[in-house]
Amino acid sequence: xxxxxxxxxxxxxxxxxxxxxxxxxxxxxxxxxxxxxxxxxxxxxxxxxxxxxxxxxxxxxxxxxxxxxxxxxxxxxxxxxxxxxxxxxxxxxxxxxxxxxxxxxxxxxxxxxxxx
Amino acid sequence: xxxxxxxxxxxxxxxxxxxxxxxxxxxxxxxxxxxxxxxxxxxxxxxxxxxxxxxxxxxxxxxxxxxxxxxxxxxxxxxxxxxxxxxxxxxxxxxxxxxxxxxxxxxxxxxxxxxxxxxxxxxxxxxxxxxxxxxxxxxxxxxxxxxxxxxxxxxxxxxxxxxxxxxxxxxxxxxxxxxxxxxxxxxxxxxxxxxxxxxxxxxxxxxxxx
Numbered sequence: 001x002x003x004x005x006x007x008x009x010x011x012x013x014x015x016x017x018x019x020x021x022x023x024x025x026x027x028x029x030x031x032x033x034x035x036x037x038x039x040x041x042x043x044x045x046x047x048x049x050x051x052x053x054x055x056x057x058x059x060x061x062x063x064x065x066x067x068x069x070x071x072x073x074x075x076x077x078x079x080x081x082x083x084x085x086x087x088x089x090x091x092x093x094x095x096x097x098x099x100x101x102x103x104x105x106x107x108x109x110x111x112x113x114x115x116x
Numbered sequence: 117x118x119x120x121x122x123x124x125x126x127x128x129x130x131x132x133x134x135x136x137x138x139x140x141x142x143x144x145x146x147x148x149x150x151x152x153x154x155x156x157x158x159x160x161x162x163x164x165x166x167x168x169x170x171x172x173x174x175x176x177x178x179x180x181x182x183x184x185x186x187x188x189x190x191x192x193x194x195x196x197x198x199x200x201x202x203x204x205x206x207x208x209x210x211x212x213x214x215x216x217x218x219x220x221x222x223x224x225x226x227x228x229x230x231x232x233x234x235x236x237x238x239x240x241x242x243x244x245x246x247x248x249x250x251x252x253x254x255x256x257x258x259x260x261x262x263x264x265x266x267x268x269x270x271x272x273x274x275x276x277x278x279x280x281x282x283x284x285x286x287x288x289x290x291x292x293x294x295x296x297x298x299x300x301x302x303x304x305x306x307x308x309x310x311x312x313x314x315x316x317x318x319x320x321x322x323x324x325x326x
């Protein structure tokens with residue numbers, strides 16, 4: 001049974017880690033907004049609503065972790081392509097380390113639960 | 117392209133724009149534009165533009181209220197508590213003119229325009245509806261509108277006392293007068309309530325959760 005506090009916790013965890021998932025996706029290749037949103041939404045459990053990605057992208061741009069360029073597109077109007085900045089790389093690497101440690105620690109406890 | 121689909125999309129975008137009202141203008145415009153472009157791209161992918169597909173698309177995008185909530189979180193827009201400045205502005209606008217004729221109301225106007233809690237449009241509304249606040253109807257209410265106004269006049273030359281009655285106002289004019297006074301009372305009160313509800317959230321970019 002899921003308690004409402006748990007929902008809030010999950011939401012918080014998602015919000016905290018989502019930006020790093022975005023940074024990680026951009027680390028592999030530059031993408032445009034729509035593409036990014038769809039890639040994230042395909043993975044279960046990450047985003048509840050696609051629209052909420054856009055405020056995040058805006059924030060990442062403002063914080064200098066990503067930068068965007070407009071590129072002509074054959075499919076219609078020019079698209080805004082996002083790319084990782086050096087600061088973004090650094091943030092992603094930092095997170096990777098922390099996350100690995102954190103995940104292992106939580107797994108260590110949570111994995112072996114059996115009721116006595 | 118189906119017009120029902122267009123209508124759904126328009127409604128959605130309008131709602132989004134409304135929900136983002138308390139964000140800085142640039143951010144708001146940016147978000148609306150990006151999401152509009154997202155919708156356009158998603159629609160281009162669709163086989164048909166049926167209402168069902170459009171609604172699914174918009175559902176996936178999410179409720180505008182949720183997007184706005186996320187935007188507020190990301191940009192650190194916090195609900196504002198009305199400061200003394202705003203409360204003083206509203207009070208002075210409404211009754212300042214009574215306490216300190218005209219000057220009191222002017223103080224209210226100055227405070228209104230100093231504050232950053234309202235848009236220019238709201239400030240203009242607060243200034244011109246109505247000037248003087250409740251002073252205007254109060255002043256007018258004191259002007260008695262009688263049915264008749266009689267006074268005694270002594271002719272200096274003959275010493276004869278005559279009664280002169282100035283024609284009074286007709287009943288319909290009296291009613292009109294009453295309606296006017298009531299309207300003049302309600303308008304400033306309505307404006308004050310409107311302004312109180314329209315106070316904007318304070319924008320604090322530094323302590324946003326990243």
